[in-house]
Amino acid sequence: MFAVTILGNNSALPTLDRHPTAQVITCNDQLMLVDCGEGTQLQMAKYRVRRSRIQRVFISHLHGDHYFGLIGFINTISLLGRTEPLHVYGPPELLPILQLQLDVAGTVLNFDMHFTPLTPEGCGLLFREKDLEVSYFPTDHRIPCYGFRFELVKRKRRIVPEQARQYEIPSAFYSKLGEGADYIRKDGTVVKNDWVTLPPPKGKSYVYCADTRYNEALLLPHVNGADLVYHETTYLQDQEARAWDRYHSTSVQAATLAAKGNVKQLLIGHFSSKYQEVEGFLDECKPLFAPTDIAREGVTYLV
Amino acid sequence: MFAVTILGNNSALPTLDRHPTAQVITCNDQLMLVDCGEGTQLQMAKYRVRRSRIQRVFISHLHGDHYFGLIGFINTISLLGRTEPLHVYGPPELLPILQLQLDVAGTVLNFDMHFTPLTPEGCGLLFREKDLEVSYFPTDHRIPCYGFRFELVKRKRRIVPEQARQYEIPSAFYSKLGEGADYIRKDGTVVKNDWVTLPPPKGKSYVYCADTRYNEALLLPHVNGADLVYHETTYLQDQEARAWDRYHSTSVQAATLAAKGNVKQLLIGHFSSKYQEVEGFLDECKPLFAPTDIAREGVTYLV
Numbered sequence: 001m002f003a004v005t006i007l008g009n010n011s012a013l014p015t016l017d018r019h020p021t022a023q024v025i026t027c028n029d030q031l032m033l034v035d036c037g038e039g040t041q042l043q044m045a046k047y048r049v050r051r052s053r054i055q056r057v058f059i060s061h062l063h064g065d066h067y068f069g070l071i072g073f074i075n076t077i078s079l080l081g082r083t084e085p086l087h088v089y090g091p092p093e094l095l096p097i098l099q100l101q102l103d104v105a106g107t108v109l110n111f112d113m114h115f116t117p118l119t120p121e122g123c124g125l126l127f128r129e130k131d132l133e134v135s136y137f138p139t140d141h142r143i144p145c146y147g148f149r150f151e152l153v154k155r156k157r158r159i160v161p162e163q164a165r166q167y168e169i170p171s172a173f174y175s176k177l178g179e180g181a182d183y184i185r186k187d188g189t190v191v192k193n194d195w196v197t198l199p200p201p202k203g204k205s206y207v208y209c210a211d212t213r214y215n216e217a218l219l220l221p222h223v224n225g226a227d228l229v230y231h232e233t234t235y236l237q238d239q240e241a242r243a244w245d246r247y248h249s250t251s252v253q254a255a256t257l258a259a260k261g262n263v264k265q266l267l268i269g270h271f272s273s274k275y276q277e278v279e280g281f282l283d284e285c286k287p288l289f290a291p292t293d294i295a296r297e298g299v300t301y302l303v
Numbered sequence: 304m305f306a307v308t309i310l311g312n313n314s315a316l317p318t319l320d321r322h323p324t325a326q327v328i329t330c331n332d333q334l335m336l337v338d339c340g341e342g343t344q345l346q347m348a349k350y351r352v353r354r355s356r357i358q359r360v361f362i363s364h365l366h367g368d369h370y371f372g373l374i375g376f377i378n379t380i381s382l383l384g385r386t387e388p389l390h391v392y393g394p395p396e397l398l399p400i401l402q403l404q405l406d407v408a409g410t411v412l413n414f415d416m417h418f419t420p421l422t423p424e425g426c427g428l429l430f431r432e433k434d435l436e437v438s439y440f441p442t443d444h445r446i447p448c449y450g451f452r453f454e455l456v457k458r459k460r461r462i463v464p465e466q467a468r469q470y471e472i473p474s475a476f477y478s479k480l481g482e483g484a485d486y487i488r489k490d491g492t493v494v495k496n497d498w499v500t501l502p503p504p505k506g507k508s509y510v511y512c513a514d515t516r517y518n519e520a521l522l523l524p525h526v527n528g529a530d531l532v533y534h535e536t537t538y539l540q541d542q543e544a545r546a547w548d549r550y551h552s553t554s555v556q557a558a559t560l561a562a563k564g565n566v567k568q569l570l571i572g573h574f575s576s577k578y579q580e581v582e583g584f585l586d587e588c589k590p591l592f593a594p595t596d597i598a599r600e601g602v603t604y605l606v
Contacts, residue, residue: 013382014375016348038375039342045319062407064378068371072317072341075367079316093407100403104365104396106446143409 002027002152002204002303004228006295007043009269009278011234011248012065014038019297020065021270023230024049025150025206026300027132032056033073034148034208040069041076047298051077052084058134059090060210061145067094071101078109085112089126089136091144092117118146131155131203137222139212142247147212149222151205152303155179157197164196206230206303211270213244214253216260223261228303230295231257232270233281251281255288269295304329305455305507305606307531309598310346312572312581314537314551315368317341322600323368324573326533327352328453328509329603330435335359336376337451337511343372344379350601354380355387361437362393363513364448370397374404381412388415392429392439394447395420421449434458434506440525442515445550450515452525454508455606458482460500467499509533509606514573516547517556519563526564531606533598534560535573536584554584558591572598 003026008019020037024044031053033040044051051073059067067090074086088094095115102109116126118136123146126134133151138144156178164174169183169191177183183191205226209219212232223229234248243250251268258266266289271278278294285292293301306329311322323340327347334356336343347354354376362370370393377389391397398418405412419429421439426449429437436454441447459481467477472486472494480486486494508529512522515535526532537551546553554571561569569592574581581597588595596604 013379014345014348016345038372039345042317042319042342045317062404064375064404064408068375068378068404069341072367072371075371076316091407093403097400097403097407100396100400101365101367101371104394104400104446105367143407 002150002206003300004206004230004267004303005047005049005300006267006269006297007040007047007049008035008037009271009295009297010065011270011272012063013273014065015273018271018273019043020068022069023208023295024054027150027152028130030055030132032058032150034058035060035066035210036068036070036073037065038068038072041073043297044073052080052082054086055084056087056089058136058148058208059088059094060139060147060208061141061143062091062093062097063143063211066211070094071098074098074102074109074113075107078107078111082111085114087114087116089116089118091146092119118144120144135222138218139210140215140218140247141211141213145210145212147207147209147219147222149205149207149226150303151203153203154200157193157200159197167191167196169196204303211247212249213247214249214257216257219257220261223257223263225262227264228267228301229258229261229263229265230267230269233268233285234270234272236275236280237284251284252288255285255292258289258292263289264291265301266292267295267301268292304331305509306603307509307533307570307606308350308352308603309570309572309600310343310350310352311340312574312598312600313368314573314575315366316576317368318576321574321576322346323371325372326511326598327357330453330455331433333358333435335361335453337361338363338369338513339371339373339376340368341371341375344376346600347376355383355385357389358387359390359392361439361451361511362391362397363442363450363511364444364446365394365396365400366446366514369514373397374401377401377405377412377416378408378410381410381414385414388417390417390419392419392421394449395422421447423447438525441521442513443518443521443550444514444516448513448515450510450512450522450525452508452510452529453606454506456506457503460496460503462500470494470499472499507606514550515552516550517552517560519560522560523564526560526566528565530567531570531604532561532564532566532568533570533572536571536588537573537575539578539583540587554587555591558588558595561592561595566592567594568604569595570598570604571595
């Protein structure tokens with residue numbers, strides 16, 4: 001299973017029925033949290049996300065609607081007796097903010113918190129674990145802000161059975177073929193791996209573009225070909241100038257990026273509190289990019 | 304109007320239907336916030352507390368369930384364009400925590416934030432404005448923690464009309480009498496103020512005891528004679544040892560303090576998340592102190 005569950009889809013000013021940004025990514029047996037606005041731990045309870053299973057937290061930037069809920073989440077899982085380590089990725093200043101709040105309360109966490117600072121120079125691969133690769137990239141925002149690309153990579157080359165049989169490769173060797181090994185016959189001659197296999201199939205990818213202005217140069221290379229992309233749409237298109245001023249994007253801009261990036265599916269969110277209804281965002285996106293969905297709170301989207 | 308509205312009545316681990324500590328005090332035309340756990344601004348929206356009217360915030364101590372919602376509240380009222388100053392009272396370390404979070408976001412508040420540090424040495428009167436006097440006192444908790452006493456003081460002495468007439472004081476002078484002035488007759492003789500007036504009537508007082516162990520020496524002098532006292536009851540009486548270990552109180556302890564303090568009414572809260580129902584707290588308090596109420600979220604209690 002590779003899926004995204006939306007816990008919050010609103011921008012900075014919270015409303016009663018829309019919460020600040022937070023998403024949970026389920027990747028096989030691992031849960032990861034992307035951004036953590038105020039009240040995220042309550043949203044987790046509401047939508048039955050098992051807090052204890054979250055192993056990694058990614059914070060895109062230090063505007064409050066993306067991280068004010070993190071210290072409460074950390075506090076709670078510690079009170080609940082967690083012992084497994086928690087990995088936190090975010091701008092460098094996040095660590096002293098968390099540390100200061102733990103210190104003044106005399107809190108000693110029950111678990112190890114591993115913090116990895118995100119920096120403009122460090123962009124690229126963040127970590128690789130089993131089939132999962134996570135990388136990060138800068139977005140175009142008022143303060144340093146990063147998007148994340150989650151990729152479920154297929155590593156096994158695809159065996160072409162007719163070819164493998166023709167070269168008389170025993171089936172016991174097929175798993176080595178999948179790993180890319182050549183086959184050496186008893187007579188010493190070599191069957192090159194790529195004579196009998198094809199490259200691994202394309203993996204699945206989810207790209208979270210965080211808060212950003214419309215910026216093809218920065219974002220297109222990262223969303224390109226992705227199965228699912230989340231792109232903010234703080235405003236409808238008639239507010240394009242305001243979006244630019246405030247380092248945000250519009251409906252039409254998100255749909256344009258998705259279309260140019262040959263994306264399979266687009267999720268939109270981070271709606272300004274001035275919109276009581278958000279269906280208008282779909283109306284503006286779909287003509288440009290039909291497979292657009294609103295990131296609805298409590299809903300899980302398969303990648 | 305002098306009243307307390309409960310926004311949260313739970314202890315550190317939030318549950319779906321009980322929120323961390325926060326109370327709004329309405330004192331004539333002024334709103335004041337006492338403690339501000341995560342999600343307090345959403346509770347304000349839910350219960351229609353007008354955020355913009357809050358002029359003062361009191362933070363008892365720096366355990367997260369009492370202040371993690373403050374930075375979000377401050378952020379929101381600034382985004383909403385507030386220009387009136389906000390007074391914040393709390394332990395000294397609160398200021399750098401707030402400042403750091405504003406700094407990393409590049410946030411410049413639209414309003415002046417006046418911060419007053421609470422210290423063991425500074426306990427006593429915090430401020431006096433019109434008829435309102437607020438003082439603070441230490442409680443018995445794991446980290447420095449303060450309770451607050453809000454007192455609506457009556458300053459006007461009560462005129463005894465028969466006496467005033469007997470001394471032939473003109474009614475135009477009555478308001479000066481209320482302020483304590485003596486009356487000087489045309490012949491130069493003096494009518495002492497206390498010949499014709501009585502002391503001002505007793506004011507109304509609300510005492511918030513924050514988080515604390517049962518501690519008569521520290522608390523009795525401050526709750527004494529109060530009209531309404533909030534005292535935490537994290538645990539039922541069978542958990543007295545655990546309450547002591549964790550610097551908290553039980554139902555029976557809160558009721559005992561209220562009875563010994565000649566309090567008019569007791570509010571209890573800060574319930575441990577382990578209790579799904581909280582009616583049992585009333586059952587344990589009422590035999591010792593009948594006028595006990597559960598601090599129910601969304602309910603306003605008159606002082």
